[in-house]
Amino acid sequence: MVALTERTQKRLTIQTREIAAETTAIRSLDWDRDRFDIEFGLQNGTTYNSFLIRGDRIALVDTSHEKFRQLYLDTLKGLIDPAQIDYLIISHTEPDHSGLVKDMLQLAPQVTVVGSKVAIQFIEDFVHQPFKRQIVKNGDKLDLGNGHEIEFVIAPNLHWPDTSFSYDRKTQILFTCDAFGMHYCSDSTFDEDLAAIEADYRFYYECLMAPNARSVLSALKRMGELPEIGTIATGHGPLLHHNVTELVDRYRKWSQAKAKSDTTVAVFYVSDYGYSDRISQAIAHGITKTDVAVEMFDLKFADPQEVQELVGRSAGLVIATPPASNSTAQAALGTVLAAAKEKQIVGIFECYGGDDEPIDPLSIKFTELGLKVAFPPIRIKDTPTEATYQLCEEAGTDLGQLLTRDRDIQQRKSIDNDLEKALGRISGGLYIITANKHGVKGAMLASWVSQASFQPLGITIAVAKDRAIESLMQVGDKFVLNVLEEGNYQLLMKHFLKRFPPGADRFAGVKTQTTENGSPILTDSLAYIECEVASRMECSDHWIVYSTVESGRVSKAEALTAVHHRKVGNYY
Structure with missing residues (x-):
């Protein structure tokens, strides 16, 4: 049964549908959204998907964007008394999925918030109030009863560091939030028409997942340890049911091609600070267009050994100016500086977070170490615009082309002269x-x-x-x-x-x-x-x-x- 509200002036609607036994999709349809993060395409709007699972105990998987506050909460109350919800599973804390978490905690103070360690940390910073929580690791299970046993797959950097998947063994549904999604708005709940969605599916991958191709492959490996997956319940766009194998294989093929490059750029950012995540994603997207691999790393959750190893195997570094007051990010930045070496190239950008580390002294530190500047420091003095994101993407492409110049020259020389x-x-x-x-x-x-x-x-x-x-x-x-x-x-x-x-x-x-x-x-x-x-x-x-x-x-x-x-x- 599909229920649609009357379209508002902004064309925001809600669709609900039973997608499996005791499982309801609550889809917030944003018909006119023409911009999302760094994607220039987005001709077809987007959706924000949330899911209600009713076992002996009840779980809500993700919420919605705050622009849907009244529509979403009214719809949810029409489906269930929020006081009956036992668990709020957080797949990913970006505001388009967690924008109503604080509202949910007010409506259902008894609810236990379930998520990765990083997700719970983000929620703490977001809601500023006590709440029950349950941190899950890879392979942990949550028994809702009546056969609904939820197994968690930790999948960091898709495309934030906090992402986790949830697999319901009874319905064979894998809830994946951003991964395998697309910005495509239609009344179709599922992916019946592959031809209609495949361009948006690919473009979404290129913008948000390609810069994290190695993390995608890690997530796919963990997914392979699960029983059969019948449906992928994504956070954006139609749910994958009719073409699961085909579309998952495309992710694998694309990611293998991106990850096989012998040249890597490390992109260091702070996911929840200013516009760091979006700007870094735009630069990373530009880099991947040159067939250079990218590994993205959140300075706020950096392990010093991992940072040192990543810098050591990277040909280029892109660094967001972290908040001056964040000691963890500052320490990680110090590790990057200590591990950087001559012949690497570097690009630095501001985050417009209000407390940015000064960009010029940071740039001088890297040049004094002998690193070559890939692009002029990107200074963000106002809220980023379309032109800002274009500049960032082009800066990333310039960096990638600089790294691949010698390789391209060798390829030109290798072809037969007569040919x-x-x-x-x-x-x-x-x-x-x-x-x-x-x-x-x-x-x-x-x-x-x-x-x-x-x-x-x-x-x-x-x-x-x-x-x-x-x-x-x-x-x-x-x-x-x-x-x-x-x-x-x-x-x-x-x-x-x-x-x-x-x-x-x-x-x-x-x-x-x-x-x-x-x-x-x-x-x-x-x-x-x-x-x-x-x-x-x-x-x-x-x-x-x-x-x-x-x-x-x-x-x-x-x-x-x-x-x-x-x-x-x-x-x-």
Whole structure:
């Protein structure tokens, strides 16, 4: 039985559904949410999922975002008297899942809060009141009676340090919070339509899980010790039931590819301080686009030996300025400084937490140790905006490209000379892709462009994974294909070929107009075509982006498209 409230002006609704024996999903549907953490995509809103398990004793798994306070609490009271709830299982304490914990403790002061050691610490800092608690370790069990025995799987860094999974042996449901989720809002409780959700599933993985690929593999190994998993009850999006094996295997394949890199960057942050977690995630996402492995580490819960080992095996370090008053984080930072060595590269960012360690003295300490600066210190003076996250992602990509430069040169030299010349004879036109999404603009010079269909009219573009504009070309995004004119393309080509600093305005000094979809048109282009991304196919180091054509115009009917002839075919 599905019950939906009337949609409010902000289009917030609640869906409840029995998903197994004595198990109810309470799904908070946020239809219009167009921004979540660092993800630029999110064309389809999101959901915050909570679950009620009724054995002889009753457990609530996670709560919801505080924006759903009244809707959620009214719905919960309609299902059960909160005074009857025995346990509140906390999978993960980020506010979108634990935003109503304090409300629950007021409604149900008798409830025992169950979670990992780190989760309980976070809740203590959040609610500022006494509460019953039960700390669980990997393999611990909680017997609710009537066959509902809950086994806990500790899965840190997915994507916070406090994450745990909960497995109900009776229903074969694994509650995983952020892992295996997606920001996708629909009335469908389950994953019946794989084609509809797979782009969002992959994009969510790339943004939030790829920087923690090794932690994903550790969690998958622990999941393998459980009995059969029939349903994965995620914290965001539809629950996985029809495609569990397929979608879990995708996580494994993607994570194995990310983790196999012989180059690692350690990203040190403080998860519950300022914007440290979101900024670090944006930088980490940029790094992973270059096929460099990332290991994220919370300075607040750092073991000195683990910090020393991680720094020792890392080629690069990214460090958040920790709170000056937090002795644990400061001690961990001291361990990082003691273990850092020459030839490593380093990037430092502020957290906008109000008590940041001064960034300049910290930067000087690392340069005096002989480390090379990967990107200028990122100074956060206001609440981060879309442009801030773009700057952070591009800074991460620059760092990754710096680390992989020698490897890429060696790969270029390894290809057969005759073959590379033959490949170079495959010519293409010259185009500039331009996009604007929520005020974040991007541009890219392209020559791997081709018409791909008549019905509907469609084109394909090959976009390197480490291009900044790649984040603005997700399914549903709109952009413009600007066609360059033969004999009149040199200035535009020279401008867009240069290397831009992170966050720089690609269009400074360039004449532009604005299309209906908000993307810039280059005034000096021969023609332009407005497009919308329909699908993406992964091809090693590129994405093949298939897009439908919405409109276009030619400025000079007799002029010809500029043609790009390469000497070799194994690099641009």
